[in-house]
Amino acid sequence: MDGGVISKKPSVTSSQVADHAGVSQSAVSRTFTPGASISPKTRAKVLAAAKELGYRPNAIARSLITSRSRIIAVVMAYLENLFYPDVLEELGRRLSAENYHVLLFTGFKDRDSDPVFDQLMQYRVDGIILASTSLSSELSEECTAAGIPVVLFNRYVPNLKVTAICCDNVAGGRVVAEYLHDTAHVRPAYVGGEHDATTNLDRARGFTGRLQELGVALHAHEAGGAFSYTAGYSAADRLVRQSVRPDSIFFASDVMAVGGVDAIRAANLRVPDDISVIGFDDVPMASWPSYELTTVRQPITQMVDETAKILDFDKSAIKKPFRKILFMNGMLVERKTVMDRRRRLSLARPAQA
Amino acid sequence: MDGGVISKKPSVTSSQVADHAGVSQSAVSRTFTPGASISPKTRAKVLAAAKELGYRPNAIARSLITSRSRIIAVVMAYLENLFYPDVLEELGRRLSAENYHVLLFTGFKDRDSDPVFDQLMQYRVDGIILASTSLSSELSEECTAAGIPVVLFNRYVPNLKVTAICCDNVAGGRVVAEYLHDTAHVRPAYVGGEHDATTNLDRARGFTGRLQELGVALHAHEAGGAFSYTAGYSAADRLVRQSVRPDSIFFASDVMAVGGVDAIRAANLRVPDDISVIGFDDVPMASWPSYELTTVRQPITQMVDETAKILDFDKSAIKKPFRKILFMNGMLVERKTVMDRRRRLSLARPAQA
DNA sequence: CTGAAAGCGCTTACAG
DNA sequence: CTGAAAGCGCTTACAG
Numbered sequence: 001m002d003g004g005v006i007s008k009k010p011s012v013t014s015s016q017v018a019d020h021a022g023v024s025q026s027a028v029s030r031t032f033t034p035g036a037s038i039s040p041k042t043r044a045k046v047l048a049a050a051k052e053l054g055y056r057p058n059a060i061a062r063s064l065i066t067s068r069s070r071i072i073a074v075v076m077a078y079l080e081n082l083f084y085p086d087v088l089e090e091l092g093r094r095l096s097a098e099n100y101h102v103l104l105f106t107g108f109k110d111r112d113s114d115p116v117f118d119q120l121m122q123y124r125v126d127g128i129i130l131a132s133t134s135l136s137s138e139l140s141e142e143c144t145a146a147g148i149p150v151v152l153f154n155r156y157v158p159n160l161k162v163t164a165i166c167c168d169n170v171a172g173g174r175v176v177a178e179y180l181h182d183t184a185h186v187r188p189a190y191v192g193g194e195h196d197a198t199t200n201l202d203r204a205r206g207f208t209g210r211l212q213e214l215g216v217a218l219h220a221h222e223a224g225g226a227f228s229y230t231a232g233y234s235a236a237d238r239l240v241r242q243s244v245r246p247d248s249i250f251f252a253s254d255v256m257a258v259g260g261v262d263a264i265r266a267a268n269l270r271v272p273d274d275i276s277v278i279g280f281d282d283v284p285m286a287s288w289p290s291y292e293l294t295t296v297r298q299p300i301t302q303m304v305d306e307t308a309k310i311l312d313f314d315k316s317a318i319k320k321p322f323r324k325i326l327f328m329n330g331m332l333v334e335r336k337t338v339m340d341r342r343r344r345l346s347l348a349r350p351a352q353a
Numbered sequence: 354m355d356g357g358v359i360s361k362k363p364s365v366t367s368s369q370v371a372d373h374a375g376v377s378q379s380a381v382s383r384t385f386t387p388g389a390s391i392s393p394k395t396r397a398k399v400l401a402a403a404k405e406l407g408y409r410p411n412a413i414a415r416s417l418i419t420s421r422s423r424i425i426a427v428v429m430a431y432l433e434n435l436f437y438p439d440v441l442e443e444l445g446r447r448l449s450a451e452n453y454h455v456l457l458f459t460g461f462k463d464r465d466s467d468p469v470f471d472q473l474m475q476y477r478v479d480g481i482i483l484a485s486t487s488l489s490s491e492l493s494e495e496c497t498a499a500g501i502p503v504v505l506f507n508r509y510v511p512n513l514k515v516t517a518i519c520c521d522n523v524a525g526g527r528v529v530a531e532y533l534h535d536t537a538h539v540r541p542a543y544v545g546g547e548h549d550a551t552t553n554l555d556r557a558r559g560f561t562g563r564l565q566e567l568g569v570a571l572h573a574h575e576a577g578g579a580f581s582y583t584a585g586y587s588a589a590d591r592l593v594r595q596s597v598r599p600d601s602i603f604f605a606s607d608v609m610a611v612g613g614v615d616a617i618r619a620a621n622l623r624v625p626d627d628i629s630v631i632g633f634d635d636v637p638m639a640s641w642p643s644y645e646l647t648t649v650r651q652p653i654t655q656m657v658d659e660t661a662k663i664l665d666f667d668k669s670a671i672k673k674p675f676r677k678i679l680f681m682n683g684m685l686v687e688r689k690t691v692m693d694r695r696r697r698l699s700l701a702r703p704a705q706a
Numbered sequence: 707c708t709g710a711a712a713g714c715g716c717t718t719a720c721a722g
Numbered sequence: 723c724t725g726a727a728a729g730c731g732c733t734t735a736c737a738g
C-alpha cells in the first residue's frame with residue numbers, strides 16, 4: 001500500500017513569485033492581467049520565476065476581488081434526452097472559448113431549478129443557463145435584482161420576466177404540416193411529449209393550426225406524456241391498432257419518433273410506405289441508416305451563440321435587451337421516413353385510366 | 354425595449370447581516386458554519402436578519418480561506434457516447450449529495466486532458482475526475498504533489514500513478530466468451546472500438562483469451578476504430594459479406610452493437626437467428642424493443658460510489674490507498690440478441706435420426 | 707512603469 | 723458563547 005493521507009498542499013502565491021523575481025506582488029499580478037501596464041523586462045522576470053515555481057493565478061482570489069467568477073451555472077434536468085448532451089458540448093466549447101466555465105447541475109429529480117438555486121448563487125456565478133427547466137418568478141426576479149443574467153434554453157415561460165432562447169417550435173410545426181400536405185398526406189397524427197412543455201405545446205399548435213388552414217383534418221392527437229422512446233413507441237402502437245390508421249405521424253421529438261418507427265415496424269407495417277414519420281431535433285440517431293429520419297433540425301449552434309451573447313456582459317456594456325424571447329428557425333431535414341404520396345397517385349392514375 | 358446595462362450588483366455580506374442583527378461578523382459566520390459554537394439565541398437573531406436581507410454566504414470567499422473549493426472538475430471527452438450522460442447524471446447526484454459541485458469540461462477535441470488542466474487548477478478544485486481521457490504523467494504528478502486526488506473513470510493507464518476506476522473489462526469479455534460457448538456458438542467475432550482505449554483492449558483480451566481456453570477459434574477480429582454507431586455498422590457489414598459468416602458478434606460497446614444489428618438486418622439476416630449479438634455498457638437504448646440487446650452492464654452506481662470515496666477526504670482523514678486501479682464487476686444482462694444454438698441442435702437431431 | 711497599501715468576504719485561532 | 727483581529731491571494735486606485 002503506497003497510500004497516505006490526502007490533503008491539499010498550499011499552492012504557490014503571487015507574493016512568493018514576487019520574492020523570487022525580485023519585484024513587487026503587484027507586478028506579478030499585472031503580468032497575469034491582460035492589458036495591464038507592465039514593462040517587457042519585468043514581465044519576463046516574473047514569467048521566469050512563475051515557471052520555475054509552478055505558479056498559477058488563483059481564480060478564486062481573483063473572483064473575490066473582481067466579483068466576477070467567470071463561472072456560468074448550467075442546470076440540465078434531462079440529460080437522457082439525447083438532444084441535451086449535444087447542447088452541453090456546444091455550450092462547453094463556446095463558453096470555454098470566452099474563458100468562462102461551466103458549473104453543472106444535473107441528476108436532481110425536479111421540474112424546476114429552485115432546489116439548486118441556493119447552491120449556484122453561493123458561487124456567485126456570472127450567469128445561469130436553464131435547459132429544460134425553469135425558475136419560480138421570485139427567484140428569477142432575485143437574479144434580475146442581483147444583475148445576474150438568466151437564460152431559459154429550449155423552453156420559455158410566457159409571464160416570466162426571463163430571457164428565453166428557443167427554436168421556433170410553432171414555425172417548425174407549421175413546416176411539418178405543410179410538408180405533409182405537399183406530399184399528399186390526408187390522415188396526419190400528432191404524438192405529444194411532456195404535456196406542459198412549451199416545446200410540446202408549440203409544436204402541436206403550429207402543426208394542427210397549419211393543418212386546419214390547409215383544410216386537412218387532424219387524424220389523431222396522442223398524448224405521449226414524455227419525450228421518451230417508450231412514450232413514442234406506445235403511442236404509435238396505439239395508433240397502428242386503430243381501424244383507420246394515420247398515413248403520417250409527427251412526433252414531438254426524434255427519440256419519440258424512433259420509438260414510433262420501431263412500433264410501426266413491429267406491427268409489420270413499413271415506414272414510409274404505410275406510414276410516414278417526422279421527428280424534431282435532429283439528434284445523431286436520426287441519421288442512422290435504420291431510421292434515416294426526416295426531422296426538423298434545431299439550430300443548436302445559433303442558439304448557443306445567442307446564449308453566449310446574452311451572458312457576455314464583458315465585451316460590451318451597451319444596453320442589451322433584457323427579458324426577451326428569441327425564437328430561432330429550425331430547418332426541415334428530408335431523409336427517408338416521409339413518402340411523397342403524389343407519386344403513388346400519379347402511378348395509380350394511368351392504371352385507372 | 355426594457356433593456357439595461359447588465360452588471361452585477363454587490364450582494365449582501367456577513368458584516369451587513371451582523372450590523373442588522375446587532376452581533377459580530379464572527380457570529381454570522383458561525384451561524385452558517387455547521388458545528389460552530391453559537392447560542393440558539395444569537396443564531397436566531399442572525400437567521401432573522403439574514404432572511405430579511407436576503408443573505409447567502411459567499412462560497413468564493415469561504416473557499417479562499419479554507420482552501421477547499423468544494424468543486425470537483427469533471428473532464429469528459431465524448432458526451433455523445435450515450436454511456437457518459439448516464440455517468441454524468443449519477444455523478445451529479447452523488448457529488449451534490451456530499452455538497453460538492455461539478456465544474457464540467459467538455460466539448461474540446463483532444464485525446465488527453467492537458468489542455469484544460471491549467472483552467473481547472475486555477476479554480477483550485479478539490480478533485481479531478483477524468484472520464485475517457487487521461488493526463489500526462491507530469492501533470493498527474495503535479496496533482497499528487499498538490500494533494501489533489503485524481504480519478505480516471507472508465508479508463509486506466511498502467512504506468513501512470515493515478516487511481517483508476519473501471520469495470521473489469523477483461524472479466525466482462527471472458528463472461529461473454531463463456532456465454533457464447535455455452536450457447537453453442539462456433540464462429541464468434543469481435544468488433545473493436547477506439548483502438549488504444551483500455552476498455553477496448555481489455556474486452557478484446559478477455560474475450561479472445563477465454564475463447565482460446567475453451568478451444569473455440571476466433572472467427573474474425575474487426576477493428577471498428579471508434580465506439581460509434583457508424584463504426585459498428587460498417588464492421589458488421591464487412592463481416593456479413595464474408596463467404597463464411599460469424600454466428601455471433603461481440604461488439605466493444607452497445608452503440609456499436611446497435612449499429613451492428615442494423616447492418617445485419619439491412620443484409621436481410623436475422624438477429625439472433627442468423628447471427629447473435631452482444632454489446633457492452635447497457636445504455637438505455639439496449640432495452641429498446643427493436644434491439645433487446647444482450648449486453649454486459651457496467652456498474653455505474655458502484656463506480657460512482659467508489660469515485661466519491663476516493664474524492665471524499667473530508668469525512669475520514671485516514672490513510673487511503675492512493676493510486677490503485679479498481680476493477681468492478683459488470684453483469685451479463687440476457688435479452689434477445691443471443692440464440693441458444695443448443696436448442697437448434699436438439700431440434701435438429703430427432704429429424705436427422 | 708512600479709510599489710505600498712487597501713480591501714474583496716469570509717474563517718478561525720485567541721482571549722475573554 | 724462571543725468579539726476583535728489576522729489573514730486567505732488576489733486587483734486596483736494612488737502616488738511616485
